[in-house]
Every structure is written in structure tokens, then in C-alpha cells.
Amino acid sequence: MPHTRATAYDEETHRTSFSPPMLDRYHRQMILPSIGEAGQQRLLDSHALVVGCGALGTMIVDTLARAGVGRLSIIDRDTIDLTNLQRQVLFDEDDVKETIPKAEAARARLARINSQVRVTAHVDDFNHRNAQRYLDDADVIIDGLDNFEGRFLLNDLAVKFGVPYVYGGAVATSGMSMTILPHPQHRAGAARSNVSWTPEQSTPCLRCIFADIPPPGATQTCDTAGVLGPAAATIAAHQATQTLKLLSGNLDAVDRSLYSIDVWENRTRRFDISGARAAGNCACCVQGKFDSLTGQVGTSTTSLCGRNAIQITPADSQARDGGLDLAQMAARLAAHGTFTHNGYLLHGRFARERSNRDEPVELTLFPDGRAIIKGTTEPEAARSIYAKYVGA
């Protein structure tokens, strides 16, 4: 089963005798007329789901935790790599040494930043089988992902269940962001979110603008194009700002455009997308097809942005009863290289496996059978390694 842990803020971390009064720490944002004490209380009563905890995700959860968004759920499938530290603000060298999962490292750090906030970390792949469960009663969905397959899934969730979705993406020196208040036409039942808006206030969805998942190789990745920390930071700040507006009840202040910036070229644009839903025939919010959520689209191998790695997700990964025995797996792999395991994962490097680029190959294996094969960008090579050592 995927690893999940909540900060026991009220039992363990939260020491009443040393804690500052509840609202004092938010004074500088409460004196903003548009927030006030009422807005702050709304933030404290809110639940934000952040999917993906890389450059965007770490900066977003850092901002939201400090601002006092009462509950944060963080989902990320990956561990922390040395090359993440250039831009992923919550992590440090110790996390890299100890192979800590990103969601778990973020939770531990945020608990020290604001013990009033209840942070739940899910070390898991976000996919159509678990999306609805992780959505739970979230008031907003925030995008920290690095792929469009996952984003279309977030968009489906948002439209089907009536939850605002804040899209963001960053690569090289530029990025874009867009806040989606889904049209209620195809909503299943009552809206789940405490954020409420009228049909007139609704916006186009992500698929009104980008109809299809870009084919492999079509978009730039952090692998091929690199990424500048401040480019991601600018987009993350825009996303976090829209989130604070939504959750504090300032719907009219939300940016309804497609926001685009290149921090190196000093170019900012806000595209007017108000007519996009009416102009098109969006499969999701106009036709009501939720192809990503039903699993009709989606693959079991994913290239990981910036990691020179492939993730393998077995078709039945959620169904495994009790999960893989990592200790047993480590023992089995001992003859093939150096492998260690903790409660969350097994990790190690193969002694004799080399990739087609003659690089060492590393394996990270999770109890649900999911694996990250590092050292290759070829899905087939990764599948082969998985089949050879884990068993497919």
C-alpha cells in the first residue's frame, strides 16, 4: 500500500504552552483589507490538495503552510535527487543522502514551519485508480506535476467534482498558469469544494485550451531544456496567490487569464481565454467525457522530468495485498549490487547493469510494486530491468 502519514499536530507537535496565540502569526497578512480575520479563518478552515512536490509543489506548499491554509495534502511518487536542490526549496543534502521521499520530506519540514497546519503526505503515484480517493474533501486542486497525463486527470477531477484547479507549468526560463473554475454542466452531484462560484463565474477548463495530451517528445522537459529556479518560483507564486484568493473568498480577484511569463526575456503576457469554452467543443467540460479519470487514456511507463529515469507502474499495483516485502527483495537483489531499504522504499545500484549510454542503473522500488529505473530514458530498457530483477 502507498505510504501515508499525517502530522499529528495536535497530539505530538503542537505544544500548547509554547504555541503563540492562534492568529498572531498571520497578522501581516490579516491587516490586508481583502484578507482580514474572516479571510484568515477561511484559510484555516480550508483543505488544499497539491499534486506533485517538485519545484512548483515545494514552493506552493511552503507558501500555503506559512499563510495558514489549515489542511494540506501532498502527493508525490518520487525521492529527492541532488539535481533537485537547485530549485526545490524544502529539501536539503541530508534528504538526498537518506533517500527520503519528497512528500515525506516536505511534510516533516512544514511541520517545523507551521505546527497549526495539518499536512498529510502520500508517497504514491497519482493515477486514475486513486485520484478520487486523494481528492477527498479538498477545496482546491493545485498542480505541481511535470506531465500532461497527470494534468488531464486533475482537470477531469476538477470538472467532475466541482473543485477549482490551479494549473501551472515551468521549463527553461518560462512558464504558464491558469485558474480553472469548472462549469457545472457535467458535475456529478453537489460541488465538493467550499469555494463556491456561479455558472457565469466559471472559466474554460484546461482541455478547452489544450485539447489533447502532447505526444511524447513534443514538449520541452527539464531534462532537455533545463529549468531556472526563479522561473518555477514565479509560476508557483502565481498559483499560490490565486489559491489564497479562492480560499479566502476573494473570487473576483482571481486571474481569469492564461498567464505566461519568460523571466529571462522579461516578457509577461495575459491571454484572454474567456471565450474558449463557448468557441470550442471541449471533450471534458462541454461533452462531459472524463477519459483520464476512467483510465481510457494513460500508460504504465512514465519518463521522469529531469531525472534520466523511467517509472514503471504495474497494472495491478493498487491491488497487491499488503505490498511487496522489501526486506526479501533486498536480500534477493544483494547478489546484483548494493541495495538498502527503509519503511518506504528499496533503493540501490546494479553492479553490472549499464544503460545504452553506459551509465550505471539504479532501482527504487516501492511496496506497491512501482519502480523508478534511473540511468535510462528508454521505457523498454526500464521494463527489461524491472522484469529481470523485480518480476513483471
Next chain:
Amino acid sequence: MAETIRADRLEIELDEGATVRDALDGLAQKHEAIATMADCLAVAVNERYCPADTTLNNGDTIALIPPVSGG
């Protein structure tokens, strides 16, 4: 895309009554980077999102907006 083409601004001559789709087709013929991306680009005319069948006017500025995937 702009890096591949080595230009962040291109000019194109079109017939009277040409649409966004015509402009995209014309640019895709000249630039492979646009051809490979054509199906997943969003297009804005004068900073406003427009579907492919939108008729263009003289002097319009077309923005080709590729989806940004990283994060």
C-alpha cells in the same frame, strides 16, 4: 519552439479571409518545430484565445502557445 526556430517573431503573408488554421499551416510548412507542435498549440490573436477557424485581419498578431509541461 522559439529557440529551435531562432526567432520569437515571424511574419507571414496570407490571402484575404485567411484563418488561424491557414496561418498555422503556412508556418508549419516553413518550420518543422511548428509542424511537430501544431496539433497541441493554443493560438491567441491579439492576446485573445481563438479557435482555428477564426478569420484573420490585416496586422493581427498571432501568438502560438505551446503547453508548458515541466514543474
